[in-house]
Amino acid sequence: MTSVRVERLYKVFGPQSAEQVRRLERGADQEDIRAAGATAAVVDASFTVSAGETFVVMGLSGSGKSTLIRMLNGLLTPTSGQVFVDDEDITAMSGKALRAMRQNTMSMVFQHFALFPHRTVLDNAGYALQIRGASKSEIAEKAAEALSLVGLEGWEERYPQQLSGGMRQRVGLARALAAHTDVLLMDEAFSALDPLIKREMQDQLLNLQAKLGKTIIFITHDLNEAMKLGDRIAMMRAGRIVQIGTAEQILNEPADAYVAKFVQDVDRSRVLTAxxxxxxxxxxxxxxxxxxxxxxxxxxxxxxxxxxxxxxxxxxxxxxxxxxxxxxxxxxxxxxxxxxxxxxxxxxxxxxxxxxxxxxxxxxxxxxxxxxxxxxxxxxxxxxxxxxREAQISAADAEPAEIKEASDV
Structure with a gap:
């Protein structure tokens, strides 16, 4: 099994990005960076995801979580910092090595399915194996096996337009599973689904994780989803990780007023355990x-x-x-x-x-x-x-201007 380690990761969009990182390290804030015409999307992020762990990155739109996950598999190049898959630094990999890593070690499940409309369900599920150069028989076998895992046995010859939204998302998940990678990156994977289908997919993921023990990094803006799925949760605000902990730790010991505001309406009876x-x-x-x-x-x-x-x-x-x-x-x-x-x-x-x-x-x-x-x-x-029990830190101190939603980065 594979672990993921992130060390002091920064991503700044705009002019003189390396200089903006140095300014952030010296204590500059987001307003200072914006005044220079740049955007600090991720600021000094560090964490380790253990093999077999489901690690959820939680935050409002604009908090930097989507930028963060795209640096984990090299789709975006960090301005500064390192990402390790086991002991391999992917920020130092060549383009060829990065592509091989994505094919063999780290798969991604997208929010909007990203299925090929002209390919059957079986062909979509086996696409990563086709890119890897697997034989037709291996592709068919592993894709069918993955579709069975997500409850789509018997739908192999249908096309995406013949499926519901929830079923299309299952195909996307099957495609990642068919690749047999140790790490799954899931970027708002269930956000586009209706509430009932969303809950079904969450339950499906929990059941699959109990069987397969993948290393999962799951991005969401839904706090209830984060607390249902995550072994641990990283709370992001304005590009920074402000707290990492279990759902119970975040509920009972919020790191600041922002986190307390976030969790104040959570149904504690569904999150806290015996x-x-x-x-x-x-x-x-x-x-x-x-x-x-x-x-x-x-x-x-x-x-x-x-x-x-x-x-x-x-x-x-x-x-x-x-x-x-x-x-x-x-x-x-x-x-x-x-x-x-x-x-x-x-x-x-x-x-x-x-x-x-x-x-x-x-x-x-x-x-x-x-x-x-x-x-x-x-x-x-x-x-x-x-x-x-109420949060120990009053949520009244949170600044409304920094809690509003914005376009995600």
């Missing part, structure tokens, strides 16, 4: 004595606690009543009086899914990872606190 709000409180073990378990409950101010083994795998739940009875019965440990928990919640359970659970039984809910290790518990109080 793991994000779980309290990693101490647990008892099956070998704990009733007295030890009761003392732990008193320290926690609780009438029950969860019990785990030495590897922190969840064994069950112990109530204060059961512990008191075990003590009266003279039991040496609590292992035989535990209540089995049939349905602990997984770490990635959306917070919204916990409301119905707690409405029927308002007690702490255990949160476990894939190995059934106990990560913590979610209490009713923690659930409602997370839902109602």
């Amino acid at each position: 793991a994000a709000i779980a309290d990693p409180r101490p647990t008892a073990t099956a070998g704990s004595s009733p007295d030890e378990a009761l003392a732990l409950m008193r320290r926690q101010g609780a009438d029950r606690l969860f019990v785990a083994d030495g590897d922190q795998r969840l064994l069950g739940e112990l109530t204060a009543a059961a512990a008191e009875q075990a003590r009266r019965d003279g039991r040496g440990d609590i292992g035989s009086v535990l209540t089995t928990i049939a349905d602990p919640v997984s770490a990635d359970t959306p917070m919204k899914n916990l409301f119905s659970r707690m409405s029927t039984r308002a007690v702490p809910v255990p949160v476990v990872d894939e190995q059934q290790r106990l990560l913590g518990v979610v209490t009713p109080a923690a659930l409602f606190e997370a839902l109602s």
Whole structure:
């Protein structure tokens, strides 16, 4: 698998671009650069995308995100800075080497499909392989396989004009998948779709990523889309990356008033997960004595606690009543009086899914990872606190003039 690393990347359009970069490095702002007749589209961008990660670049129109993604595969030449695909610096590649890199390592999915109207769906899906010089049989096999992955099996001989917008976008995605590149660049790939089709494509991408584990860099201006798809999100403003973090980090710890303004209307219950709000409180073990378990409950101010083994795998739940009875019965440990928990919640359970659970039984809910290790518990109080928590930085300080939309660069 392939990683992508960006180091101090700048793109300035206009006269004396290299000099404008030096001015930016010395502290000049966007107004200073515009006064010189230039436009600073990307300013000092640095980040690393790990192999297999979905990294979303989020920003309003004019924030520089489209310029940024076009420098990642050499469609635009940076004014300054470097882009590494694994350890290869693509900013130092020849034109021939760049074309080979695009064919073999990094594919791109465009917003407006970019399909050939005179080619069949199968031919469109196999186009990158044709450019690479693959045999007809290999093109047909891999293109058909990719179309099947995106749900278009049986549509191979149709033409783009016979497909819906969502289906055409699936063909564009299949074309990228058929090339078998490790890295997918997706520039506003779903922005032109109707809301329902857009959600279907987002779900399709999540399912494909779970199977294929590509390194994906996804550009969007839709915050809900960014938070649904991204393992991490980079927030851009006026050419600069102002924050990088998980959806939960950006919601709970916005870097500045601009980011706080952006996230203030997000439905937190759909973004935050059980793991994000779980309290990693101490647990008892099956070998704990009733007295030890009761003392732990008193320290926690609780009438029950969860019990785990030495590897922190969840064994069950112990109530204060059961512990008191075990003590009266003279039991040496609590292992035989535990209540089995049939349905602990997984770490990635959306917070919204916990409301119905707690409405029927308002007690702490255990949160476990894939190995059934106990990560913590979610209490009713923690659930409602997370839902109602406001951003720590007031969005009122954001400057409206810098939040308005403009033509993207």
